[in-house]
Amino acid sequence: MxxxxxxxxxxxxxxxxxxxxxxxxxxxxxxxxxxxxxxSKRSDTIFRQMEALAGIYVELDLHKSLPTTRNWAASxxxxxxxxxxxxxxxxxxxxxxxxxxxxxxMARCAQVxxxxxxxxxxxxxxxxxxxxxxxxxxxxxxxxxxLDAPLRPHPIxxxxxxxxxxxxxxxxxxxxxxxIDGPPRKTGPLARYPAGPVLFPHLSSKGxxxxxxxxxxxxxxxxxxxxxxxxxxxxxSVDCEKGCARLWII
Numbered sequence: 001m002x003x004x005x006x007x008x009x010x011x012x013x014x015x016x017x018x019x020x021x022x023x024x025x026x027x028x029x030x031x032x033x034x035x036x037x038x039x040s041k042r043s044d045t046i047f048r049q050m051e052a053l054a055g056i057y058v059e060l061d062l063h064k065s066l067p068t069t070r071n072w073a074a075s076x077x078x079x080x081x082x083x084x085x086x087x088x089x090x091x092x093x094x095x096x097x098x099x100x101x102x103x104x105x106m107a108r109c110a111q112v113x114x115x116x117x118x119x120x121x122x123x124x125x126x127x128x129x130x131x132x133x134x135x136x137x138x139x140x141x142x143x144x145x146x147l148d149a150p151l152r153p154h155p156i157x158x159x160x161x162x163x164x165x166x167x168x169x170x171x172x173x174x175x176x177x178x179x180i181d182g183p184p185r186k187t188g189p190l191a192r193y194p195a196g197p198v199l200f201p202h203l204s205s206k207g208x209x210x211x212x213x214x215x216x217x218x219x220x221x222x223x224x225x226x227x228x229x230x231x232x233x234x235x236x237s238v239d240c241e242k243g244c245a246r247l248w249i250i
Contacts, residue, residue, distance in 0.1 A: 045241060052076035059083050060108045064138055067101050067130075074102050074181055075241040078212050082179060083109055085208065086116070091176030093204070094118045097164065097195055098182020099131040099146050106179070107135060107144035118144035119173075121164040123151045123183055151183060156197050162187050163194040174204040181212040193222045200230055208248045209233070215243030 053069065053076040056062070060083065069076050079102060086094070086109035094106050099120040110116035122128040128146045135141045149164035162183065180195045192211070203209070213219050214237065223245050227235055230247075238244040 049076045049241065052080040055080050056083055056105060059087065060105065060112060062108065062138075066104060067134055069101055072184070073100055074212055077240045078102075078210075078242065078244050079105050081238055081240065081244060081246075082106055082210060085210070086110065086177065087112065089177070089206070089208065090115065091206075091208070092116050093173055093175050094177040094179070095169065095173070095175050095199065096120045096179035096181065097192065097199075098122065098180075098184075099127060100181070101134075102179055102181060103131050103144050103146065104134055104138055104140060106177075107140040108138065110143045111140060116143070119169055120144060120146045121149040121168065121182070122146055123149055123164060151187060154194055154198065156194055161194045162191070163198060166198060173202055175199065175202050175207055176204050178203065178207065178209045179212070180209065185213075185216065185218050190218055190222050190225075192219060193225060196222075196226045196229060200226075200233070203249055205249060208246065211245040211247070212240075213242045214240075214245040219243065219245075 049069070053066075056066070056076060056079055059080075067073065069079065082102060083105055085091075086106055090113050092115060094110070094116060096102060096106070096118065099122040103118055103120045106118045110118065120131065122131065125148060128148055131146050132141070135144055135146070147168040149168050151162040152165060153160040154163035155161075164183075178195070178199055180192050183191050185191050200209070211219060211223060214223060220243075223235070226233070226247070232250055233247045234250045235245060235247045238246055
């Protein structure tokens with residue numbers, strides 16, 4: 001009888017061990033699938049960004065390297081959207097919130113088109129100087145102006161928002177293209193919302209707006225507010241790494 005019980009216990013132990021091994025292997029398999037999926041998605045993203053960056057160099061016939069397009073900078077796929085719009089629509093007045101690589105590519109587009117000018121609002125002096133140096137290096141200083149625009153309280157709807165001073169822009173400017181990639185979100189909740197009430201009224205009849213980082217919660221909430229407050233604007237999402245929203249005068 002004792003031997004029979006021992007046999008049963010050993011059999012149960014083996015079954016339990018098999019179950020544990022099987023369950024562990026299942027967990028490992030699921031993890032490997034997730035890792036494989038994550039690697040695949042990252043590879044696709046890297047490939048898309050390389051394609052977009054190569055497209056920018058080809059479209060603009062660049063002979064000098066662009067600044068970095070990683071981390072805080074606009075991604076290549078977003079920049080390529082800007083390039084294609086400027087080359088196709090030939091906007092005369094381009095305004096952007098936040099300077100950087102986007103300033104260079106839009107200025108180069110204007111040079112290729114033979115018309116147009118970029119006005120870049122920049123609240124950080126060191127970034128403004130860096131962008132000016134890059135413009136000079138590419139021979140584009142005549143096609144873009146980086147405006148020193150330190151953030152300050154701006155009353156909107158009974159609240160004070162941190163925003164760029166309007167008076168640094170040319171008076172009675174009619175904006176054909178507005179690119180919103182600043183200020184950074186660390187400056188406050190819905191940091192880019194003021195672009196709507198402050199700059200949308202200055203859009204020309206063919207005015208088009210591009211919002212970067214549209215996948216982030218703050219930008220998504222900002223876009224929802226704009227859609228309600230500016231019913232004269234059409235809007236769509238554009239598939240970009242960090243998200244892109246395009247708005248236009250209907």
